[in-house]
Amino acid sequence: MFNDKAVAIRASWTFMILEFTPDQQMIREEAERFLREKSSSEAIRRVVDARATHDAELWNSISRELGWCAMAVPEEFGGLGLGATEVAILMELAGARLACAPFWSTVCLAAPLIEAAGSDDAKTTYLGGIAAGEMAVTVAYADLSAADPAATVAVQATSTTDGYRLSGSVDQVIDLAVADIVIVPAKLDDGAVALFALPRNAGQKITPLNVMDATRPIASLELAKVEVSAACRIDQGGVTEGQFAEALRHANLGLAAEQIGAAQGAFGLTLDYISERVQFGRSIASFQAIKHRCAKLVVDIAEARSLVFGAAASMDQAEATASALEIAGARVLASDLQFLAAEEAIQLHGGVGFTWEYDPHLYFKRAQASAALLGSREAQMDNIAAALFSDGGRP
Amino acid sequence: MSDLNAFRAEVREWMAGHLNGKFAELKYRGGSGEGDALPDLRKEWEQELARGRWTCPGWPAEHGGRGLSVAEQVVFQEEYSRAGGPGRMGHIGEGLMGPTLIAFGTEEQKKRFLPGILNGTEFWAQGYSEPSAGSDFGNIKTRARQDAETGDWLVSGQKVWTSLAHLSDWIFVVARCEEGSVGRNGLIFLLMPLDQPGVDIHPIKQIGGGSEFNSVFFDNARAKAEHVVGQPGDGWKIAMALLGFERGISTLGQQMGFQQELDLIVDIAKENGADRSPAVRHRLARAWVGLRAMRYLAMRVLSDEPAADTRREGLAYKFHWSNWHRDLGRLAMDVLGMDGNVISDDPRRERLQQMFLFARADTIYGGTNEIQLNIIAEQGLGMPREPRGKS
Numbered sequence: 001m002f003n004d005k006a007v008a009i010r011a012s013w014t015f016m017i018l019e020f021t022p023d024q025q026m027i028r029e030e031a032e033r034f035l036r037e038k039s040s041s042e043a044i045r046r047v048v049d050a051r052a053t054h055d056a057e058l059w060n061s062i063s064r065e066l067g068w069c070a071m072a073v074p075e076e077f078g079g080l081g082l083g084a085t086e087v088a089i090l091m092e093l094a095g096a097r098l099a100c101a102p103f104w105s106t107v108c109l110a111a112p113l114i115e116a117a118g119s120d121d122a123k124t125t126y127l128g129g130i131a132a133g134e135m136a137v138t139v140a141y142a143d144l145s146a147a148d149p150a151a152t153v154a155v156q157a158t159s160t161t162d163g164y165r166l167s168g169s170v171d172q173v174i175d176l177a178v179a180d181i182v183i184v185p186a187k188l189d190d191g192a193v194a195l196f197a198l199p200r201n202a203g204q205k206i207t208p209l210n211v212m213d214a215t216r217p218i219a220s221l222e223l224a225k226v227e228v229s230a231a232c233r234i235d236q237g238g239v240t241e242g243q244f245a246e247a248l249r250h251a252n253l254g255l256a257a258e259q260i261g262a263a264q265g266a267f268g269l270t271l272d273y274i275s276e277r278v279q280f281g282r283s284i285a286s287f288q289a290i291k292h293r294c295a296k297l298v299v300d301i302a303e304a305r306s307l308v309f310g311a312a313a314s315m316d317q318a319e320a321t322a323s324a325l326e327i328a329g330a331r332v333l334a335s336d337l338q339f340l341a342a343e344e345a346i347q348l349h350g351g352v353g354f355t356w357e358y359d360p361h362l363y364f365k366r367a368q369a370s371a372a373l374l375g376s377r378e379a380q381m382d383n384i385a386a387a388l389f390s391d392g393g394r395p
Numbered sequence: 396m397s398d399l400n401a402f403r404a405e406v407r408e409w410m411a412g413h414l415n416g417k418f419a420e421l422k423y424r425g426g427s428g429e430g431d432a433l434p435d436l437r438k439e440w441e442q443e444l445a446r447g448r449w450t451c452p453g454w455p456a457e458h459g460g461r462g463l464s465v466a467e468q469v470v471f472q473e474e475y476s477r478a479g480g481p482g483r484m485g486h487i488g489e490g491l492m493g494p495t496l497i498a499f500g501t502e503e504q505k506k507r508f509l510p511g512i513l514n515g516t517e518f519w520a521q522g523y524s525e526p527s528a529g530s531d532f533g534n535i536k537t538r539a540r541q542d543a544e545t546g547d548w549l550v551s552g553q554k555v556w557t558s559l560a561h562l563s564d565w566i567f568v569v570a571r572c573e574e575g576s577v578g579r580n581g582l583i584f585l586l587m588p589l590d591q592p593g594v595d596i597h598p599i600k601q602i603g604g605g606s607e608f609n610s611v612f613f614d615n616a617r618a619k620a621e622h623v624v625g626q627p628g629d630g631w632k633i634a635m636a637l638l639g640f641e642r643g644i645s646t647l648g649q650q651m652g653f654q655q656e657l658d659l660i661v662d663i664a665k666e667n668g669a670d671r672s673p674a675v676r677h678r679l680a681r682a683w684v685g686l687r688a689m690r691y692l693a694m695r696v697l698s699d700e701p702a703a704d705t706r707r708e709g710l711a712y713k714f715h716w717s718n719w720h721r722d723l724g725r726l727a728m729d730v731l732g733m734d735g736n737v738i739s740d741d742p743r744r745e746r747l748q749q750m751f752l753f754a755r756a757d758t759i760y761g762g763t764n765e766i767q768l769n770i771i772a773e774q775g776l777g778m779p780r781e782p783r784g785k786s
Contacts (some may be wrong), residue, residue, distance in 0.1 A: 015399065015469050015647070018694035020702065271776065286779035291772035298771050299715050302708030303688040310691025329684030378677070385676035388661055388683055 018306075018313055020089070027086060031093045034066065039097035041359055047100040048214040048362070053178035059101040063133030069107055070131035072250075074115070077127040083316035084250065088257035088308060095261025096268070098215045098362055102136040102175035108254030109174070110137035110183055113247035114234065117195060122234035126181065126197060137197075138179040140170045140221050147328075147375025147383060150185060150244035153193055155223055157186035163229040166196060169222040174373075176219035177208045184223070185239065192238035196228060203227070213369035215362060245324070252327045252374050253312060259334035259370050260304045263341035266363035267297055270345045277350075290348065297341055304333035325387055328380040335371040342367040403470045409447055410478035418443065423746065425482030426652065428753030430607030431598075434484065434562045441485045441515030451489045451513050453644065458497055458505070459513045465644060465697050472648025476655075486645070487558065488512035488519040492567060494640035499625050499633055508565075508586070520560040520589065522568035522611060523634065525553060530766045533578040533631070537613065539570035539585060541627075546620030548572070548585055550593075550613045556760065560609040561596045563589055568618070569634045572627045582630025585618040593617070603752040643712065647693055650686065653720060656750055657682055659743055660727050669730045678726050685719045707775040714767040717757035724751035 020028065038058050047055050062068045072087045073079020087107060094103055107130070114126050114137075129135040142154035155168035166186055176182060182204070184196045198204060205222040271294065274285040284290055311326035345360035346353035353360050371377065386393040414422060418440055425432045444450050453468045454460025463471065483489070493512045496505050511517025528534040537552025550570055560566060566587050573581030589596065593616035598606035625633045661679060664670040689712075695701070696709040727747040728735040735748065758764045772778040 015466055015473070016694060017466065017698050018691055019698040019700075019705070025702065275778075283779060288769075288781065291776075291778050292765075292768040294776055294778065295711075295714075295768035295771035298707065298775055299711040302692055302711035303685065303715055305704075305708065306692035306695060307684065307688035310687070310694065313691075326687055329680075329687060332681070332684055333688065381677040381680045382673070384680035384683060385673075388680055389665060389670055389676065391665075391670070 016313065018310060020085075024085060024089060028089050028093070031066075031068070031090055034061070035093055035097040035099060039094075039099045044098050044100055044215060044359075044362060051208075051210075051214060052100075053208075053217050054102055054175070055100040058099060059103075059136070059178075060133075062099075062101055062103060063106075063136070065133075067131075067133065068103065069111075069133055072107065073111060073127050073131040077123050078131040079127065080131075084253055084312040085309065085316055087250070087254055088312045091254045091257035092261035092264075092305075092308075095258035095263075096265035098262065098265065098366060100215050102138065102178050104251075104254055104258055105138040105175040105179065106130055106136050109139045109247075109251045110181075112250035113139055113183060113195070113244070116246040117235045117239040117243040119234055119236040122197065126234065129181075135180040136175065136178055137181045137183065138173055138175045139183045139185070140173045140176070141185065142170055144172060144174065144374065145372050145376070147379040148244075148248070149374060150193070150239075150241075150248070153185050153187045155184055155186035157188050157194055157196065159189060160227065163227060163231075164194075164196065164233065166223040166226045166228060169220065171220050172209065172218045173221050174216060174218055176206055176221055177217055182221065183234070184221075188238070193235075194233050195235040195239060196232045197234045198226075198228065198232060202232070211369070213365040215366055216369060248374065249315065249324055249327055252331055253308070253315065255370065255373060256304075256308050256327065256330040256334040257312075259331075259338040259367075260301065260308055262363055262366055262370070263297075263304070263334070263338045264301060266338075266341040266345040266360060266367075267294075267301070269359055269363070270294070270341075270348045273349050284348075293344060293348070297337075297344060300333075300337045300340060304330065304337045307333055325384055328375075328383050331375065332377045332380050332384075335367075335377050338363075338367040338370060399466055399470060402467055403474055406449075406471050406474040407478065409449070410474060410480060413443055413447065414478055414480060421481040422479035423481070423655075423742070425484075426749075427482070427756075428601070428603050428607075428749040429605045430482055430559055431562065431605055433481070437481050437484045438515065438518070438562075440481060441483070441518075443515075444485075445513060445515040450485060450515055451493060454489075454493060454497065454513075458493075458509055465699075468644045469647040469697070472645055473651045476648040476651035484518055484559070484562070485512065485515055487521055487563075488517065490641055490645060491521065491637050492519045492565075495567075495624065495633065495637045498636065498640075501621070503621060504586070504624070511564075517565060518559070518563040520557050520563040520566040520609075520611075522554040522557060522566045522587075524556045526555055530763055532634075535569060535571055535582060537568065537570040539568075539572045539583050539618070539627075541572070542617075548583065548618040548620070548623070549615045550585065550587065550618060551615055552613055554611045554613070555608075556599075557596075557609045557611045558607055560589060560611050561598050561606075565589060566611065567624070567637075568613075569630050572630070579631040581628060582634070583627045584624040584630045584633040586622040586624065587616060587618045591616055601753070602755060603749050605749075643693055643696055646712075646716065647690070649716075650690055650693065653686055653689075653716075653723070656723060656727070656747065657686060659747060660723070660730050663743065663747075664730045667730070667732070667734070669732065675726075675730065678729075682719070682723055682726060685715075689716050689719060707771075710767075710771045710775045713762060714758075714764060714771070717754075717761075718764070720750075720757050721754045724754035727751055 068090050070079040071082050075081040111130050141149035142152045143149050154170050157164045182198050188194050203226040206219050208219045211218050277284045307330045311323050311330050314323040342364040352358045452461040452463045456462040539548045539550050566589050568585045572583035593614045595612040597610045599608045600606050669675050695705045728751045773780050
């Protein structure tokens with residue numbers, strides 16, 4: 001999917017000053033303030049301890065009151081028509097506070113797929129519902145760990161007299177147990193891939209999994225000859241590879257933004273802790289060994305954040321070819337950074353770093369879980385290298 | 396943006412029309428590590444640039460520049476590098492001395508020195524570092540004593556790592572003018588001709604064999620009374636302000652050079668089969684990713700009113716690019732394999748070999764890695780400052 005991009009990889013060299021607009025800055029400051037209050041450590045722990053699907057109050061505020069889900073939905077479908085940058089700003093902040101809400105799945109996984117491949121009716125219904133804050137939506141990709149999760153399709157759709165019969169199962173669907181709607185890619189008799197939007201009571205079996213990262217719930221989906229009406233099909237004449245790729249760019253960028261946010265959340269815990277901890281009669285933040293490790297994290301944060309927001313800006317300027325690779329790169333940097341920030345949080349907290357009571361473990365588990373989504377760093381690197389060498393992946 | 400594209404085309408066209416004939420030999424030469432290459436022709440090239448009004452294009456028009464915007468200056472740097480424009484002999488005058496004089500110089504100083512920089516006829520060296528004042532720049536020992544009769548300043552001491560001093564006409568020197576002063580106090584910023592009795596220049600042979608650095612010894616060398624910038628005692632303030640003028644615009648041009656080096660390594664890996672190794676491919680992919688991030692970081696840093704996060708992360712810029720480049724040097728040699736050990740006049744190989752060696756300096760000059768990390772921790776994160784010993 002990345003072939004023939006070498007020209008773009010070498011020649012893409014335009015210049016802009018990269019900074020948030022006053023509006024973007026305002027969105028950022030307000031969201032930061034809101035999440036600091038509402039997605040506190042106590043709030044996260046209530047969800048984690050109860051093994052709940054999400055923080056209902058938080059999600060209600062985000063979706064209905066603050067309109068975050070409307071941000072990138074086109075105006076004609078009731079959204080604000082803003083871009084990838086605004087979504088990345090919100091995802092970064094949501095990541096920083098490990099916000100327990102189906103925000104990424106709805107806004108970054110599902111909405112872009114509906115926008116890329118949905119029929120006009122589907123856009124009105126589902127993008128409209130998302131923008132209004134009335135529905136959480138997720139997508140049941142067959143293998144969400146693959147760099148191209150649409151490459152395999154796990155569900156078969158057989159035509160019936162007045163609709164389709166869906167059969168198959170998906171091992172892991174993010175936010176499935178909280179989603180009002182799950183979009184299921186399914187293979188038609190003729191081999192084309194269609195999208196079906198299923199409400200919760202369509203006859204599917206949802207089994208929540210006991211996941212290590214309890215801040216992002218996952219459930220398995222089983223469809224045993226589920227009969228659905230023709231109206232449940234929401235694509236227009238089959239989904240193309242390009243439409244999936246377009247949707248997945250948004251999913252990856254949003255995830256990368258969330259990851260760099262989580263890294264900064266973990267780093268914030270570390271900075272707070274080391275500034276209070278005294279050993280040998282001095283703050284441990286005064287030791288150069290510790291200062292330098294923190295400073296190196298700033299370097300990595302600077303690198304990853306720059307690529308995430310640079311790629312978002314490119315995407316907003318419709319530089320699609322370069323941005324696909326930049327987003328792949330952003331995922332690599334974000335995954336590395338998120339893990340490093342989380343492991344440093346544990347190490348620099350010392351003994352309390354590996355207790356349940358302190359928060360680093362929440363970030364550590366999230367880091368590993370997030371890195372496994374939408375392609376390992378090695379798979380992303382393979383794709384970038386294939387473009388760099390314009391050989392489609394030689395070895 | 397379209398104006399910027401038109402400007403880009405103008406620069407590209409000018410470079411194509413002028414970096415040829417006798418100047419063709421200069422393409423891709425004189426970069427870091429071989430700053431002393433082809434000096435006479437490169438000085439002529441500076442005058443060619445001046446005729447096209449491409450020296451000092453970022454200076455305000457009233458001082459002879461074009462008053463280009465930041466974006467236009469970046470585009471100029473990029474297209475200059477893309478065309479293979481040689482390392483700039485006039486860089487220190489244009490980027491450091493000129494802006495300092497425009498901000499702090501007297502009218503007479505501006506009238507005397509700016510034209511030579513603009514015309515590419517007078518070249519400058521920077522007299523900052525000393526053997527015992529590297530990272531600890533405040534520990535300057537070079538002394539300046541005022542001659543009671545003339546008011547001139549007599550300078551004695553040693554400067555080191557002085558780029559291109561042996562090919563320059565003038566040097567600006569930070570020296571201690573108050574007996575017994577320590578640290579940032581009691582310093583003076585002086586302008587001195589290099590061709591005078593009492594100045595002794597010794598080139599330093601570098602890791603790659605070239606000599607762009609020097610030791611400069613002063614023994615009662617003279618700076619005229621009217622060649623003090625600011626007041627005696629203002630030396631630290633002027634010296635720090637000078638370092639602030641750079642703003643990183645030229646680093647965008649530098650990144651174009653990095654991209655060329657990366658492209659070169661990719662081409663060689665394809666030719667010699669190093670690209671069959673998934674590990675090598677991943678290292679090159681990681682280098683590409685780092686370069687894209689570096690570029691966006693620079694685009695953030697150049698904001699006129701950087702937000703707090705941008706200011707903090709901007710402190711990481713030097714550490715990021717220098718370590719990236721140093722790693723690229725090793726990657727280049729790993730791709731070359733045993734060929735990398737053989738000195739040849741293949742210009743591609745020579746460029747990468749020089750880069751491999753000289754990139755070791757990237758993480759040392761302009762603030763070592765260790766100093767950069769202190770700056771990030773202390774200024775960026777507000778962590779406690781390093782304790783100071785008794786000097």
